[in-house]
Amino acid sequence: xxxxxxxxxxxxxxxISGGLDSLLAAKVMLDQGIHVEGIxxxxxxxxxxxxxxxxxxxxxxxxxxxxxWSAEQLGIKLHIIxxxxxxxxxxxxxxxxxxxxxxxxxxxxxxxxxxxKQWMQENGFxxxxxxxxxxxxxxxxxxxxxxxxxxxxxxxxxxxxxxCAKNLDATLPEREGWIDREKxxxxxxxxxxxxxxxxxxxxxxxxxxPAGGCCFLTxxxxxxxxxxxxxxxxxxxYELDDIMLLKVGRHLRPAPHFKLIxxxxxxxxxxxxxxxxxxxxxxxxxxxxxxxxxxxxLSDEDLKLASRIAARFSQGREADIVTVKTTTKEGEExxxxxxxxxxxxxxxxxxx
Amino acid sequence: MSQYxxxxxxxxxxxxxxxxxxxxxELQPGDLLEVTCTDxxxxxxxxxxxxxxxxxxxxxxxxxxxxxxVVQVAS
Numbered sequence: 339x340x341x342x343x344x345x346x347x348x349x350x351x352x353x354i355s356g357g358l359d360s361l362l363a364a365k366v367m368l369d370q371g372i373h374v375e376g377i378x379x380x381x382x383x384x385x386x387x388x389x390x391x392x393x394x395x396x397x398x399x400x401x402x403x404x405x406x407w408s409a410e411q412l413g414i415k416l417h418i419i420x421x422x423x424x425x426x427x428x429x430x431x432x433x434x435x436x437x438x439x440x441x442x443x444x445x446x447x448x449x450x451x452x453x454x455k456q457w458m459q460e461n462g463f464x465x466x467x468x469x470x471x472x473x474x475x476x477x478x479x480x481x482x483x484x485x486x487x488x489x490x491x492x493x494x495x496x497x498x499x500x501x502c503a504k505n506l507d508a509t510l511p512e513r514e515g516w517i518d519r520e521k522x523x524x525x526x527x528x529x530x531x532x533x534x535x536x537x538x539x540x541x542x543x544x545x546x547x548p549a550g551g552c553c554f555l556t557x558x559x560x561x562x563x564x565x566x567x568x569x570x571x572x573x574x575x576y577e578l579d580d581i582m583l584l585k586v587g588r589h590l591r592p593a594p595h596f597k598l599i600x601x602x603x604x605x606x607x608x609x610x611x612x613x614x615x616x617x618x619x620x621x622x623x624x625x626x627x628x629x630x631x632x633x634x635x636l637s638d639e640d641l642k643l644a645s646r647i648a649a650r651f652s653q654g655r656e657a658d659i660v661t662v663k664t665t666t667k668e669g670e671e672x673x674x675x676x677x678x679x680x681x682x683x684x685x686x687x688x689x690x
Numbered sequence: 691m692s693q694y695x696x697x698x699x700x701x702x703x704x705x706x707x708x709x710x711x712x713x714x715x716e717l718q719p720g721d722l723l724e725v726t727c728t729d730x731x732x733x734x735x736x737x738x739x740x741x742x743x744x745x746x747x748x749x750x751x752x753x754x755x756x757x758x759x760v761v762q763v764a765s
Contacts, residue, residue: 380704403704406738416742420708582702608755612700
């Protein structure tokens with residue numbers, strides 16, 4: 339532990355994602371006597387256990403926000419910043435393009451570090467910490483791209499990457515002796531063993547290891563739904579509710595001008611109830627069944643088709659007739675007695 | 691000491707935490723804030739955020755459809 343006194347103690351803001359690397363990077367700096375506070379940016383696309391916990395079957399799983407958990411392990415403050423609106427331009431117009439799906443990883447990293455720099459300046463901090471490791475996924479950590487992040491974010495040599503600092507040029511905090519370069523790490527590549535070993539050394543257990551990364555935009559199924567949303571609206575734009583709903587229910591588009599979101603169980607049913615004022619919806623009256631949201635303007639024939647699909651997912655799926663109530667977003671209600679659609683008639687291409 | 695209410699229903703974490711954080715930034719030490727949420731994850735996250743930032747969770751209620759968390763702002 340460093341012996342810096344409070345009067346000379348430097349202050350660093352650490353980007354805390356909730357993953358292991360940012361946890362370790364902050365810990366390396368804390369061990370050098372740096373005052374560290376965490377910052378976590380919420381884009382709307384962040385993978386959180388709670389999103390999955392909407393579904394009742396997942397309720398037994400522990401629910402925690404991993405960024406908060408990390409901060410608590412470190413004993414530091416965490417500032418969670420809503421960047422939903424500002425992030426739209428990053429996603430819609432990424433200067434460096436998308437990754438394998440709709441993930442604008444490099445633009446996202448540049449944006450977040452530029453926001454961290456702004457926060458650092460506004461709050462009297464001295465430098466920025468990230469858990470980046472050279473050569474590790476995602477692509478924004480490629481060796482040739484790390485300098486791009488430094489340059490385009492405007493962080494310049496105030497951006498410290500404690501886990502791979504020994505592989506990089508010395509930053510201002512190193513050159514000025516605020517931190518000891520020799521106590522930094524020289525990790526590189528996709529091998530996770532050095533991080534796991536360091537976690538063990540620090541006594542960190544039960545840390546998050548998200549299989550699909552920390553962002554829904556890296557997920558193909560989610561990205562497909564987002565692209566469908568933009569195509570249907572004929573413009574690349576979204577609100578928070580739009581992107582929340584992409585995480586919930588079965589999404590079917592039986593015709594270009596409307597989409598159905600069919601809840602899969604009680605938890606999703608409850609969640610979708612909150613959207614009944616914004617969307618038209620279908621309720622199964624004669625049997626237990628899902629709540630179905632309607633996105634689009636539907637004719638009576640469309641409503642019957644949609645009702646037959648919704649009935650297919652109800653407990654009346656084998657019945658001859660199911661009674662269904664449709665409600666438009668203007669509040670107009672209609673009752674239909676319809677035969678549920680056989681599964682063989684539900685076209686695979688309707689599923690988004 | 692004043693009492694306030696915050697409606698964070700129909701939002702998913704971390705939005706209830708962000709709303710709580712932003713509201714508390716406007717309040718005075720000792721004030722009480724009652725937060726109502728529909729995301730059950732808030733029952734873990736808001737107390738975790740309070741522990742990190744030194745605020746006191748006075749009460750929590752889980753009535754299946756909604757969770758209520760009462761926070762006293764740190765002095």
